[in-house]
Amino acid sequence: xxxxxxxxxxxxxxxxxxxxxxxxxxxxxxxxxxxxxxxxxxxxxxxxxxxxxxxxxxxxxxxxxxxxxxxxxxxxxxxxxxxxxxxxxxxxxxxxxxxxxxxxxxxxxxxxxxxxxxxxxxxxxxxxxxxxxxxxxxxxxxxxxxxxxxxxxxxxxxxxxxxxxxxxxxxxxxxxxxxxxxxxxxxxxxxxxxxxxxxxxxxxxxxxxxxxxxxxxxxxxxxxxxxxxxxxxxxxxxxxxxxxxxxxxxxxxxxxxxxxxxxxxxxxxxxxxxxxxxxxxxxxxxxxxxxxxxxxxxxxxxxxxxxxxxxxxxxxxxxxxxxxxxxxxxxxxxxxxxxxxxxxxxxxxxxxxxxxxxxxxxxxxxxxxxxxxxxxxxxxxxxxxxxxxxxxxxxxxxxxxxx
Numbered sequence: 036x037x038x039x040x041x042x043x044x045x046x047x048x049x050x051x052x053x054x055x056x057x058x059x060x061x062x063x064x065x066x067x068x069x070x071x072x073x074x075x076x077x078x079x080x081x082x083x084x085x086x087x088x089x090x091x092x093x094x095x096x097x098x099x100x101x102x103x104x105x106x107x108x109x110x111x112x113x114x115x116x117x118x119x120x121x122x123x124x125x126x127x128x129x130x131x132x133x134x135x136x137x138x139x140x141x142x143x144x145x146x147x148x149x150x151x152x153x154x155x156x157x158x159x160x161x162x163x164x165x166x167x168x169x170x171x172x173x174x175x176x177x178x179x180x181x182x183x184x185x186x187x188x189x190x191x192x193x194x195x196x197x198x199x200x201x202x203x204x205x206x207x208x209x210x211x212x213x214x215x216x217x218x219x220x221x222x223x224x225x226x227x228x229x230x231x232x233x234x235x236x237x238x239x240x241x242x243x244x245x246x247x248x249x250x251x252x253x254x255x256x257x258x259x260x261x262x263x264x265x266x267x268x269x270x271x272x273x274x275x276x277x278x279x280x281x282x283x284x285x286x287x288x289x290x291x292x293x294x295x296x297x298x299x300x301x302x303x304x305x306x307x308x309x310x311x312x313x314x315x316x317x318x319x320x321x322x323x324x325x326x327x328x329x330x331x332x333x334x335x336x337x338x339x340x341x342x343x344x345x346x347x348x349x350x351x352x353x354x355x356x357x358x359x360x361x362x363x364x365x366x367x368x369x370x371x372x373x374x375x376x377x378x379x380x381x382x383x384x385x386x387x388x389x390x391x392x393x394x395x396x397x398x399x400x401x402x403x404x405x406x407x408x409x410x411x412x413x414x415x416x417x418x419x420x421x422x423x424x425x426x427x428x429x430x431x432x433x434x435x436x437x438x
Contacts, residue, residue, distance in 0.1 A: 053329025233299025
């Protein structure tokens with residue numbers, strides 16, 4: 036590739052869901068977008084199953100429809116989430132979240148992460164003004180009052196009024212720009228897979244905070260061979276999770292059946308995948324001619340299943356502000372300040388509440404056990420508060436486990 040400078044309206048680093056969404060949103064405005072990704076194009080077009088099932092809110096589904104990505108997801112892979120339950124220890128009491136009886140809509144929809152990524156790539160690939168630069172790493176970034184410049188690993192130089200980073204919660208670009216991030220490492224690992232089971236799930240997602248472990252089941256559409264299937268998510272200290280991951284499939288299924296017997300005997304029907312539990316919140320969302328979106332801005336603990344939804348919201352917020360300023364400088368300080376302010380208001384309260392919830396519900400000391408039991412009991416006795424929270428969950432987060 037030539038090393039001469041190439042000029043764009045926006046440069047996006049990272050072609051994950053947030054980066055692809057932002058590129059597609061801005062391409063619809065007629066802007067020329069450079070999308071830089073170190074993975075090869077084939078990995079983006081056909082990502083492999085990674086075990087994660089994403090709990091999409093109704094707002095997120097609407098955003099995916101607007102990006103022309105929803106139509107690329109096979110309907111059979113879209114599983115309705117009818118109800119969510121939170122359980123604590125050995126108690127039979129559960130905190131339940133369900134849509135009002137008069138409302139037919141589900142709490143949300145569960146869709147495999149790799150199919151969302153595939154759909155977003157298909158939507159972005161159809162836009163001729165999105166210039167996908169794959170197999171290349173982002174290098175040095177230089178910004179000035181008038182322009183931002185990015186140098187790629189092959190020496191190519193890209194320039195634009197604004198650079199957006201969407202390169203995961205462990206963003207190297209964020210670090211290069213000198214933006215600190217608060218990281219809450221929970222010291223645990225989340226193991227995810229699909230399992231068939233004897234008893235039907237009835238469309239109910241369950242989050243069970245056991246002693247020394249957290250197990251969630253997410254209800255998925257069945258198949259002819261396996262009519263009852265759920266995504267199973269178990270969170271454990273890392274060494275215990277690694278030991279489970281190393282078990283042969285039959286032994287793993289037997290172990291999980293013993294740990295989580297509510298659905299009867301379990302059988303492993305997919306590959307297993309493990310992810311470290313680390314929440315991240317950037318100290319700033321912007322710098323000179325630079326913005327963070329997706330997990331690079333806010334990487335959530337999965338207990339509220341809101342990380343993916345926040346990623347869609349961040350790109351939508353930035354794209355909307357840019358759309359409101361036709362003919363203006365999209366990297367101007369005032370526009371970036373508005374983006375940072377809006378996204379911080381939308382994310383910080385839930386980020387802090389999520390981390391506090393995760394710490395409380397994974398603390399097995401007697402006072403913590405008693406407190407979370409009291410919280411679940413109080414919630415069960417306050418139907419109005421539960422209905423208000425349910426309405427918020429349907430447009431915001433769901434209390435089921437997803438990445």
